[in-house]
Amino acid sequence: MSTTNEYRGRCLCGAVSLTVKADNHDVGACHCNMCQTWGGGPLLALESVKEVKIDGEGEVTVFQSSDWAERGFCRQCGTHLFYRLRDGNHYAVPVGLVDRGEPWNFTAQIFIDEKPAFYDFANQTKNMTGQEVFEAFTGKA
Template sequence: MSATNEYRGSCLCGAVSLTIMADNQEVGACHCNMCRIWGGGPLLALESVKEVRIDGEDEITVFRSSDWAERGFCRQCGTHLFYRLRDSKHYAVPVGLVDGGEPWSLTAQIFIDEKPTFYDFANQTRNMTGQEVFEAFTGQA
C-alpha cells in the first residue's frame, strides 16, 4: 500500500491554485486526438488523483469535450488544469502543473492506437487502445 502524496500547483497567472492528493508518482500519457488538439501533444497527467482542492474556482472555465468528460482551464491565462470524467470523481491533472522536481515515472500510455508515428517514448509502459480504455471504465466496449 502506498502513501498518499500532496502536490500543489497553480496556473500561469496565479488566479487558480490546486492541491492534489495522489497515491503515487506515476504519470500516464494520453495520445487521443482530443488531448493532442487541447495541448499540442500527448497529455502527461497524474492518474492516481484521489482528491483535488481548488482555490479560485470562479476563474475556471469548463469545456464539455465529450458526453463523458470535461476539461478545465483558467479563464485568465488559459492554463490547462484538469480532465475529469463527468459521472465520477476521476481527475487527470497535467503533471507539469504540479511538478516540483519529484521523481515521476511514466508508467502507462492510453489511446496508443491514436498516437502519431512521429514520436515515441523510450519508457516501457502499460499500453491500452481506446477501446481497452472504454472497456476498463465502463466494463463494456
C-alpha cells in the same frame, strides 16, 4: 501500505491554484485526438488522483469535451488544469502543473492507437488502445 502524496500547483497567472492528492508518483500519457488538439501533443498527467482542491474556482472554465468528460482551464491565462469524467470518479491533472522535481514514474500510455507516428517514448509502459480504455472504465467489451 499506501501513502497519499500531496502536490500543489498554480496556473501561469496565479488566479487558480490546486492541491492534488494522489496515491503514487505515476504519470500516464494520453494520445487521444482530443488531448492532442487541446494541448498540441500528448497529455502527461497524474492518473492516481484521489482529491483535487481548487482555490480560485471562479476563474475556472469547464468545457464539456465529450458525453463522458470535461476539461478545466484558467479563464484568465488558459492554463490546462484538469481532465475529469463527468461523474466525478476520475481526475487527470497535468503533471507539469504540479511538478517540483518529484520522482515521477512514467507507467502508462492510453489511446496508443491514436498516437502520431512522428514520436515515440522510450520508456517501457503499459499501453492501451482507446477501446481498451473504454472497456476498463465501463466494464463493457
